[in-house]
Amino acid sequence: xxxxxxxxxxxxxxxxxxxxxxxxxxxxxxxxxxxxxxxxxxxxxxxxxxxxxxxxxxxxxxxxxxxxxxxxxxxxxxxxxxxxxxxxxxxxxxxxxxxxxxxxxxxxxxxxxxxxxxxxxxxxxxxxxxxxxxxxxxxxxxxxxxxxxxxxxxxxxxxxxxxxxxxxxxxxxxxxxxxxxxxxxxxxxxxxxxxxxxxxxxxxxxxxxxxxxxxxxxxxxxxxxxxxxxxxxxxxxxxxxxxxxxxxxxxxxxxxxxxxxxxxxxxxxxxxxxxxxxxxxxxxxxxxxxxxxxxxxxxxxxxxxxxxxxxxxxxxxxxxxxxxxxxxxxxxxxxxxxxxxxxxxxxxxxxxxxxxxxxxxxxxxxxxxxxxxxxxxxxxxxxxxxxxxxxxxxxx
Numbered sequence: 001x002x003x004x005x006x007x008x009x010x011x012x013x014x015x016x017x018x019x020x021x022x023x024x025x026x027x028x029x030x031x032x033x034x035x036x037x038x039x040x041x042x043x044x045x046x047x048x049x050x051x052x053x054x055x056x057x058x059x060x061x062x063x064x065x066x067x068x069x070x071x072x073x074x075x076x077x078x079x080x081x082x083x084x085x086x087x088x089x090x091x092x093x094x095x096x097x098x099x100x101x102x103x104x105x106x107x108x109x110x111x112x113x114x115x116x117x118x119x120x121x122x123x124x125x126x127x128x129x130x131x132x133x134x135x136x137x138x139x140x141x142x143x144x145x146x147x148x149x150x151x152x153x154x155x156x157x158x159x160x161x162x163x164x165x166x167x168x169x170x171x172x173x174x175x176x177x178x179x180x181x182x183x184x185x186x187x188x189x190x191x192x193x194x195x196x197x198x199x200x201x202x203x204x205x206x207x208x209x210x211x212x213x214x215x216x217x218x219x220x221x222x223x224x225x226x227x228x229x230x231x232x233x234x235x236x237x238x239x240x241x242x243x244x245x246x247x248x249x250x251x252x253x254x255x256x257x258x259x260x261x262x263x264x265x266x267x268x269x270x271x272x273x274x275x276x277x278x279x280x281x282x283x284x285x286x287x288x289x290x291x292x293x294x295x296x297x298x299x300x301x302x303x304x305x306x307x308x309x310x311x312x313x314x315x316x317x318x319x320x321x322x323x324x325x326x327x328x329x330x331x332x333x334x335x336x337x338x339x340x341x342x343x344x345x346x347x348x349x350x351x352x353x354x355x356x357x358x359x360x361x362x363x364x365x366x367x368x369x370x371x372x373x374x375x376x377x378x379x380x381x382x383x384x385x386x387x388x389x390x391x392x393x394x395x396x
Contacts, residue, residue, distance in 0.1 A: 010131050012357065014124060022340040023351050031344050034383040036371045037336075037353040039174065039322065043239040043291055043374075045280075052279030053272055064271050066264040068094020068247065072278040076247065079281055083206070085219045085230070091251050093259050094269045098204050098233035098246035099125060105229060105248060106133040108258040109198055115163040116200075119150055121324065121358035121365060123174045123202065137360045138164070144326055144368070147315045148176035153187045157195075166198035167191070172205045172215070175358050175370040176324050177299075177317020179209060182216040189221040189228070197227065198255075204233040204246070205320040207288055210296050213318055225251040236321075238280040243273040295321050298373040298380060305384040309391065324355055326368050330396045332356065336369065343390050350383045350390075 023033055067073070073089035080087050095101040102125075110116065112134030118126055120139035130137050138159050142148040156167065167188060172179040185201075192199035201218040209215050218228045233246035248259055299317060306314045311328035329335045332354040339349050355368035373380060 007131060007134070012124070012127050012131070014128075014357070019336055019340060019351060022337055026340045026344075026349060030347060031340075032348045033340070034348065034350045034375060034379055034386070036373075036375070036383055037351045039236065039372045039374060040241055041236065041239045041321070041374045042376070043294070045239045046283040046287055048282050049238060049240060049276040049280040053276050056275060058271075061271055064094075064268045064274060066266075066268050067260055068092070068269055069271075069274050069278070072274050075278055075281050080219075080249065083215075083217065085217050085249070087219070087249055087251065091249055091256065093248045093256060093263055094274065095246045095248060095263070096266070096269050097235065097244040098202065098231050099129070100266075101231045101233075101246045101248040102126070102129045102200075102202070103132060104259045104262040105200065105231070105255075106130065106135055107262055108255060110135045110165045113163065114165045115161060116166045116168055117156060117159050117164060118168045118360075119170075119173070120361060121148075121175055121355060122168075123170055124357045126168065127357075127360055136163070139360050141361060141364075142176065142178070144313060144315050144324060148173065148178040148324065150178070150180050150184050150188075153191055156188065156191055160195055160197070164195070164197060166200050168200045168202070170202040170205075171218075172209065172317070172319025173322075174202075174205065174320055175322045175353075175355065176315060177320045177322050178315075179213055179215070179318035182214075185216050185218055186221055189218060189224045192227045193223065198229060199224065199227050200229045200231065202231045204231070204236055206232075207237050208292060208295060208321060209319045210292070210299065211318060215319070219249070219251075227252070229255065234277045234280055238277075238283060240276065240280065243270075243276055245269060245273045245277040295373070298375075298377055299323070301377045302371065302373045302380050302384065305381055306387075309384070309388045311391070321373050323371055323373070324358075324368050325371055328391065329367055329394060331366050332369050333366070334396075335390075335394060338394060339386075339390055343386075343393070345386050345389055348382070348386060350386050352387075 073092045077089045115136045115138050117138045140151045230249040235241040313326035317323045352369040355365040359365040
């Protein structure tokens, strides 16, 4: 019988999606599920984006340019300039989601057995992208007890070896909601320059910052042009996860020329989705003001309710719409499956994301879950009540 590759064996299953079969069975059994496991906002997509697709007069749905349509990239550059990120359309390559941007970047800047330092816990698919390229993840470990603050620059520097090619951060963070300050970003930038590394920032949650804080991009740092790469997406910003449009932004010409070769190999990003994404850039600020206000209320409600449960520890997010919750159980993989298979209150249960998959360090995160507060406040209160009652009866 033919065999699959070692890479195929090593590719991890998604901690967010691997419980889907159990959720589907629970639904068939008549249970109502509160989905806390995935960052799919219930916020409506801006009408301007939807109307751009509904009302267009395209006769032939043709390829776009491999780097994305020029008109869209011009408008993206204008968006970034408004946020203090000084780039032109030539510094942007449009991709099929932020995921493809990271895959192209890893393929462009790292060879098998090279290393990337990532603040941990991190978006689970970073491991998948690394595995796909034979790259080793070196974690810079953050801790729930200090709200998942970024480790010191000294900690990062100790992790650098001759194999290190890049440092990757998500700011604000998925799965923690941590927000990194201007000072922290500048310190990492200085470290990248000192050791001639790439500094990569996944900034897809840039718009979701709370409590009066401000987002500071790596590309706002002076002297970072040859080292900095931004990964971005329309998925969360405009509640357009299904569009699958992201981009890679860098002023490093060699990086961009190399990424473009990978982009050419997959031909082009989706045309209709680019039309919607271009139109989404016209979304008024009032949309974001309302969305951010809603997420702040959801966050506050969720944190308040979780902290009422004995034995539960939760970090308070400063951005994005996720939080890590530590539970008084040994293995949240088993607990999450049990919630779907064997527990309900009046026919209702919850689906959570076990946090072990957001760590590369063996043994870490197995008593934690990630909650995405993408449900309304009433649903969040009900979901936390279900969690509270489940913990009373669950046996490890």
